[in-house]
Amino acid sequence: MRLLLQGQIGYRLPHFGTLALYKELLRAGVEIIEYHAAQAGPDRESETLMSRDLVVLRPEGLYCEAGGFFIDPWRPVDRAVVTHAHADHARTGHRRYLAAGEAREVMHARLGRISLQTLQWGESVKQGDVRISLFPAGHILGSAQVRIEHRGEVWVVSGDYKLETDPTCKAFEPVRCDTFITESTFGLPVYRWRPDAQTMAEIATWWADNAANGRASVLLCYALGKAQRIQAGLARAHALAGPIVVHGAVAAVNAAYREAGVNLPVACGVTDWRRAAGGEAPLVLAPPSAAGSPWLSRFGESSLAFASGWMRVRGARRRRALDRGFVLSDHADWPGLMQAIEASGAQRVIVTHGFEAAIVRHLSERGIAAHALRTEFGGEAGAESDGEVPSEGGLEASPALTLDGAAPASLLAASPAEFGASEDRRAATPPAQTASRRTS
Numbered sequence: 241m242r243l244l245l246q247g248q249i250g251y252r253l254p255h256f257g258t259l260a261l262y263k264e265l266l267r268a269g270v271e272i273i274e275y276h277a278a279q280a281g282p283d284r285e286s287e288t289l290m291s292r293d294l295v296v297l298r299p300e301g302l303y304c305e306a307g308g309f310f311i312d313p314w315r316p317v318d319r320a321v322v323t324h325a326h327a328d329h330a331r332t333g334h335r336r337y338l339a340a341g342e343a344r345e346v347m348h349a350r351l352g353r354i355s356l357q358t359l360q361w362g363e364s365v366k367q368g369d370v371r372i373s374l375f376p377a378g379h380i381l382g383s384a385q386v387r388i389e390h391r392g393e394v395w396v397v398s399g400d401y402k403l404e405t406d407p408t409c410k411a412f413e414p415v416r417c418d419t420f421i422t423e424s425t426f427g428l429p430v431y432r433w434r435p436d437a438q439t440m441a442e443i444a445t446w447w448a449d450n451a452a453n454g455r456a457s458v459l460l461c462y463a464l465g466k467a468q469r470i471q472a473g474l475a476r477a478h479a480l481a482g483p484i485v486v487h488g489a490v491a492a493v494n495a496a497y498r499e500a501g502v503n504l505p506v507a508c509g510v511t512d513w514r515r516a517a518g519g520e521a522p523l524v525l526a527p528p529s530a531a532g533s534p535w536l537s538r539f540g541e542s543s544l545a546f547a548s549g550w551m552r553v554r555g556a557r558r559r560r561a562l563d564r565g566f567v568l569s570d571h572a573d574w575p576g577l578m579q580a581i582e583a584s585g586a587q588r589v590i591v592t593h594g595f596e597a598a599i600v601r602h603l604s605e606r607g608i609a610a611h612a613l614r615t616e617f618g619g620e621a622g623a624e625s626d627g628e629v630p631s632e633g634g635l636e637a638s639p640a641l642t643l644d645g646a647a648p649a650s651l652l653a654a655s656p657a658e659f660g661a662s663e664d665r666r667a668a669t670p671p672a673q674t675a676s677r678r679t680s
């Protein structure tokens with residue numbers, strides 16, 4: 241039996257049943273063939289945080305009043321703590337930025353010459369009345385969870401995260417806190433990832449089959465994070481079946497990753513590939529925006545695939561007329577979200593961007609205080625938009641990047657401006673020892 245669902249399931253379900261109904265349908269083998277992830281309507285469940293809270297919602301974004309800074313703000317502000325370099329979290333126009341040291345190169349590649357202060361993992365800085373420290377989120381290179389401590393109370397803002405280990409970034413590290421602000425991009429029980437090694441093996445087999453038939457293998461994937469994870473993952477699995485050709489947007493990010501010390505296999509641009517004798521059938525990595533472009537037509541006969549968490553749902557594959565869909569996400573799946581929430585030990589969970597309602601309901605049924613919060617992250621309906629190259633622009637159009645993949649050295653230089661009181665830095669309290677109300 242098939243069931244066609246219109247609208248964002250996370251929002252609609254509570255109106256005609258409970259999450260239990262949804263689970264029952266899945267258990268009974270009903271194939272849910274469509275999630276039309278329309279923008280939620282005005283009835284969207286969202287709640288303004290109470291003003292006594294350490295982090296509140298302002299028109300500019302999530303704001304910490306006691307510290308006088310924003311986290312991943314969507315409008316220009318004076319002080320922005322940025323969890324990671326994806327376009328919906330790291331925007332241009334802020335006066336001062338604070339991010340993880342591991343993110344320095346990608347931040348500059350993405351945003352150009354900005355005033356950026358960085359923190360090592362676990363290092364803390366005092367800002368206003370609070371202490372800020374950053375812990376790995378495991379999402380892409382340099383992605384951080386922001387830990388904010390104020391008079392013994394601890395909040396953690398997750399940014400985007402995943403629990404699966406990834407050779408291109410530091411693994412997610414649980415941080416104990418009182419309140420956990422979590423993303424929910426794939427916050428439905430249907431989203432469950434298989435181990436990376438399995439997906440890499442599938443990609444390798446598809447590539448080898450195509451090569452045997454003289455076809456190029458075109459794999460669409462987000463230029464920042466996903467493309468590098470695939471390259472490193474295939475290399476680690478010793479599954480390189482020929483040359484890798486990358487789109488300019490991917491090459492530019494590759495350069496920043498290499499600059500940061502990440503090991504990636506050799507990849508070339510389309511011109512070098514054509515020049516090379518033999519011209520073996522390549523694996524081509526390009527952002528989704530390159531689909532149907534003249535750039536892709538240069539590879540002649542090819543098989544088209546997409547690597548994304550959305551490929552878990554069959555309808556998504558059909559809509560894009562793909563030959564293959566590889567389920568590979570840089571976000572936590574449903575069990576991952578639940579595991580991270582539990583590991584935080586938080587008494588209160590605030591859920592942002594994604595399927596908020598499903599998680600809120602699930603946690604509430606288990607006696608955990610939870611509510612949704614409307615943010616402007618991941619704004620593109622139906623797509624894993626962060627990491628996506630904005631249409632006709634983004635990385636390719638950015639003055640900070642050149643298409644041959646070289647990030648100008650001047651942009652990679654450290655900026656002198658300070659975000660907070662650096663002389664007051666000290667090692668942060670190890671997360672496991674962080675005071676949590678739950679322990680008392």
Ligand SMILES: [Zn+2]
Nearest residue numbers: 400617618626
């Ligand atoms: Zn996000």
Ligand SMILES: [Zn+2]
Nearest residue numbers: 326400626627
């Ligand atoms: Zn992201």
